[in-house]
Amino acid sequence: MTIFFPNQRYTSKGEPELGVGILTNSNKGKIQLYFPTADETRMYALENAPLQRVVFKPGDTIKDTENQPLVIKRVEEEDNLYVYYGKDKKISEAALGDVSVIHGVDDRLFMGDVDTPKAFALRRETLQHEYERRLSPVNGFVGGRIALIPHQLYIAHEVSSRYAPRVLLSDQVGLGKTIEACLILHRLLVSGRISRVLILVPESLVHQWFVEVLRRFNMWFHIFDEERCASLDESAPDGNPFLDNQLIICSTEFLANSAKRTKQALTAGWDMLVVDEAHNLEWSVNKASTEYNIVALLSKVAKGLLLLTATPEQLGVESHFARLRLLDPNRYANYDDFVNESSDHKTIANIIEKLHLGKDLNTKDTTILKSLFPKENLKAITKEKSVAKDNLIENLLDQHGPGRVLFRNTRATMSGFPKRKAHLISLEPTKDKELWMERLSNEFTHEVTPSETTNKQQFWFAKDPRVEWLLTTIKEIHPAKILLICKSKEKVLALEKALVKHANLKTAMFHEDLTIVQRDKNAAWFSEINGAQILLCSEIGSEGRNFQFAHHLILFDLPLHPELLEQRIGRLDRIGQTEDIHIHIPYLANSKQHLLAKWFHKGLNAFENNIEGGNKIAELFGNRLLTLLKAHENTANNSEIKALISETSSFQTALLKNLADGRDRLLEMNSFRPKVAGKLIKQILSEDKDKSLERYLTKVFRHFDIEMEDRPSRTYYLKPTSIITETFPSIPQEGVSVTFNRKHALSREEISFLSWDHPMTTDAIDVVLSSGTGSASYGVLKATKSPGLLLEIIFVLETPTGQNIYVDRFLPNTPVRVVVDHTGKEVTNKYSIELLDKKLSTGQIDPLLDNETLVETLLPNMIKVATEIAEEQRTKEIANGLIRMNRTLKHEIDRLKILQGNNNNIRPEEIETALNEQLGLTSLIKNARIRMDAIQLIRKE
Structure with missing residues (x-):
């Protein structure tokens, strides 16, 4: 058994580039080493520390702390430390100066401890792959389980190339702000530019973010709440739970409700802070919310900052300023100065559009360009040199675009979105109409105000007109896939029971009581051609999942909040969707659900167009809508509801006009540069098609006794066959399915997508290099x-x-x-x-x-x-x-x-x-x- 003692010298098997480390501390089952060459400190568990003792041998030259050399004649061990003797002096291990290990593998050779040429070839190949992986211009971009969407990759590339980026990501709903943020984080983490990240989100989105970063990017974040923090108070470094993990997700509300945890988070030190739904952080010139103040304090101690919001500037200059001052409080220090700034970008935007389309510039345009650039640039343009023209466009966007801190892409400038087709189905019970109206009224009341109803919710789905319609519709559109979303898991379970009873139907479920693994399996079954035709989801189905292979969405009930409705539809309505989306909304005529559907459809056109400013709409009309719905009892011509729909429609029309008039073309051009994105996608696709990773990992898995069962679409089932495979923590004992095919991985989320960025790949590289294989x-x-x-x-x-x-x-x-x-x-x-x-x-x-x-x-x-x-x-x-x-x-x-x-x-x-x-x-x-x-x-x- 190794005896760890201060001042002993070690190298890390997994990180040999750190050089020779000095053991500085050993207690509580952990040892700490300082590596002078790299100026890094590492902590290891005592039982399985991947360390190798450094012992110099006779003939080696070492130096002491005064940089005086000594040629070793003999080596002795005294009090757990080596002492090196030279011709006329000695140096204790504790007094070693700057030393490096330039031997070790030759010792193995001289001792006859050799591997086969095949093992040596594997090590040689591993070193070359690791070199090429680190050097790749798309390192950190190839590993995401994502479709290659140009504008997302452009933003991720631009932001992750900066020093401690601090930006606002404000793409419209459905364009993928979360994906952009994850791409940025992933690239920065893979390249080693950041290591400590705090993601701060509303409580309702904590699970969604956890799933998104794990499922799509294999980044394991730890969810922090009061229970977890309390369990770590004594064992965490310096008694600060936020120092126990590098990657953390927690809710804004959690910090807002605890001054103690806020203080701990502020002192933990962060390379990057990510804040989602940033528009919910209330701020005005006279007052700021607790949540806003907490984010403001965290943004000052974090080196980098990503703010995510779909709410554009046009919904409030004051709110927009509040977010910008989080990014750069020095630049945006005074609200009045911000309002009074004259930053008319329209002239520059018009010039850029003319250059891009090859149109002639007028005298005014030329005069402006002459004031900005040398004459040589303009001469090159007049000669129609496309490279010079492209460079000028890039310079104009750089120097005069607001995109250094703000990125916003809109659906108006993007292609690839499907059409939404709403099907509002009004149903009339054949008998017992009043009874059914009462039942649905109770169902509605229970779901919108659960605290007011103490009894367990009851369903009568055996004869419910909506279920009868559903069974007919499923048969009519067979074999098309159907995603059905409703409020609760209780409703999902009751619906599944009714469907199974009345039809021989392949039905899958997706609700919060299922484990993540079981949800994955059910979603995978739904995605298979011969799998489930319908997936029944509770509200959790609106979060963090992409079911865009389906084109029929049934809203069995409706949420009150416009943003939640948009989230539901957004499971199918995403960039990359290949067909029109059919949205089915069944309801009983003149019921509460009917009037809610009418408000969404006629007041907001929410089923067929994406909603802008959903939170603002809910703030203005939500309470009034709920009050009217509660009071409504089968009065189809209620004048108050008609007035609400009319006012909502007028507000929505004015809002959309305001947004159209206020479009910042220069901002949009600066938020997406197709040529840069095109080059990135070409490089990623090249790596996707290259089979060198597949061939390399096949060699590694065979060497370490990992069984590989070959399946279609470059897919394999991996299963350990010996105890040595415990060195691969990413391969469970029960086995795992993996694929090298991006398209297959997108349709089968339960299968791991292997790339040069994947933890299983880096595990394989680490295992080969740290185990001494082939050295x-x-x-x-x-x-x-x-x-x-x-x-x-x-x-x-x-x-x-x-x-x-x-x-x-x-x-x-x-x-x-x-x-x-x-x-x-x-x-x-x-x-x-x-x-x-x-x-x-x-x-x-x-x-x-x-x-x-x-x-x-x-x-x-x-x-x-x-x-x-x-x-x-x-x-x-x-x-x-x-x-x-x-x-x-x-x-x-x-x-x-x-x-x-x-x-x-x-x-x-x-x-x-x-x-x-x-x-x-x-x-x-x-x-x-x-x-x-x-x-x-x-x-x-």
Whole structure:
């Protein structure tokens, strides 16, 4: 058993790039190490710490804390620490200075502890894949279980490329703000630019967000409420529950109701704060709500900030200012100044549209451009150089667009949306009409005011006219899929019972009492061609799910809130829907449900058009509507209800006109640049089609005894067959289905979508590299004309880990392959990877190791030559990395400085952060070191 003791030196098997770590603390079943080279601290569980003790051997050169070197003659252990003796002095392990591990895998070779050439090839391939994965321009974008929607990818790319982004995402309903936010988070987390994230949402959306980030992006966030916090008060670091996890979701109401938890959240430190439904944070010049003040405080301590709201500026300048000041309180400090600012973008927008369409510019347009840009730019345009024209459009959008802090895409500028077709079905009971009206009145009252009804809700679905209509309709539109949403799980269960009794019908259910796994299975059955024809959902079916493969929606009852109705319809009405959506609303004539349907249809046209400003509508008309519905008892011509519908319609008409008149074309153009998005999609599709990941993971799973059952559509069922597979935490013992096909993954949400971003892929890479698989190997190359020895060494050029500094885009961990023969000559190009992988066979290394000259002289000389060659390559790679970094960052910094002169939305700290990052990256790249990762001895015969 390993005895952990302060000042011992270790390396991390999973993160060798951290360098040599110093054990600083060991208690309560945990050990803490500090890695000086990377300036990082790590905490490990005592029982399964992935650490390897660093022990230097005679012949190695080490340094003390004064940077004085010592060539080791012998090594002894005293009081759990190694002491290294040289010619005339000694250095204790506790007094070691800046040291690195440049040996280890060669020790395995000299001891004869070797793997097969196939294992070495797997390690070599793993290192190359990891290098290419980190370098990929779409790293962090390929792994989402999402359709590739251009505007979503453009926004995610633009925002995630910034330094500590602080933006407002305000796309219209159905355009995917949540997906955009998740894409941004995923890319920043995968690249290591952020690690601590707090998502703050209304209580009703906590579960929806949890499901969305997990199901679509494999990001495991922890839901925090008072119960969880209380359970962590004693065990969490510094007694702060918010320090116990890196990724957290909690409700705005939870923090608003607890000053203690708010204070803890404020002191926890966040790389990114995400706030959904930001328009619900009430603020005015004279007063701010508790929720708004909490978000304001959190936004000051968080480096990055994403605010999500579908409510446009036209619904209130004061509300819009309130959100902008959360993003940048210095830029938006005074409301009156904000109102008085003159920022007429229409002229610039008109010029951009003319340039884009190839129309002639008038004298006024040209004069404006001459005042903004050098004459050379304009000469290029007159010669119809498309590249110059595109660059000018980009510069105009950059310098004069408000999109630095605000992104808004609208349905008016997007294509791909279906039409909604409303079918309002008025039903008349054949008998007992008054009884049925009373029953439905009670049903309505129970659902809108459950606190007023203490008895369990009763249903009479055996003879309910709505159920009779439903059974007929299902037969008429068979085999079309039907999504039915209603208020409660009790209603779902009663409906399922009635349908099964009256028809031989494949019916699936989806409600809150089912586990997430069971919901997944039921949803999957519904998605199958021969699966369930109808899925019965409680209100939870309106949250976090995409059923756009179905085109019929039955609203068995109606919610009071317009936003909730839009959520229900939004399960089908989404960008990418391929057919028109048929929305069926059955009701008894002159019932409360009838009048509610009439208000939605005639007052808001909510069934056939998406609703703008649903919260504002509910605020203005909701209480009055509920009061009238409660009072309504079969009076079809109630004048008060007619007046309400008329007023609602007038308000909606005025609102839509206001929105149309107030459209900011410049903002919309800046929120979506098709050429950038098109390039991203092309790169992602290329990775989707490339089968190298599928081939690579097949090798890894076979090596580690993971059974792979082949299924259609590049889909497999994985199941562990031995205890070694416990090293794959993402593969459960009962097995899991996976696919490499994005389209298949979108239609089958219970199947994991594997990509280079997926945790199962990163698990596979980590397992291969941290387990030592293939790090030392011996092989035989037969039928060669010149017998002898070859030594193939894979070095890795590593940069020290820098917190939140994205070095991978310039110099990721780079494998350097060197092959030398026994004469000390480099022969890398002569012996290709393909040649060795094809012709190498296993052999016995022991006879070779019995040769003292070979072990003590020849092999060390070959290693020395290979290391010198790798060091030369290190110098070249560092120089290239610095050139790439300085070229890119200089362009970005110069661009920000130019933009700042014309666009007040450029924060000074953006430029300062960029300059600091340039300095940090320069240091990281210059200090990149070569580490020997794998070695293979080859005997030619």
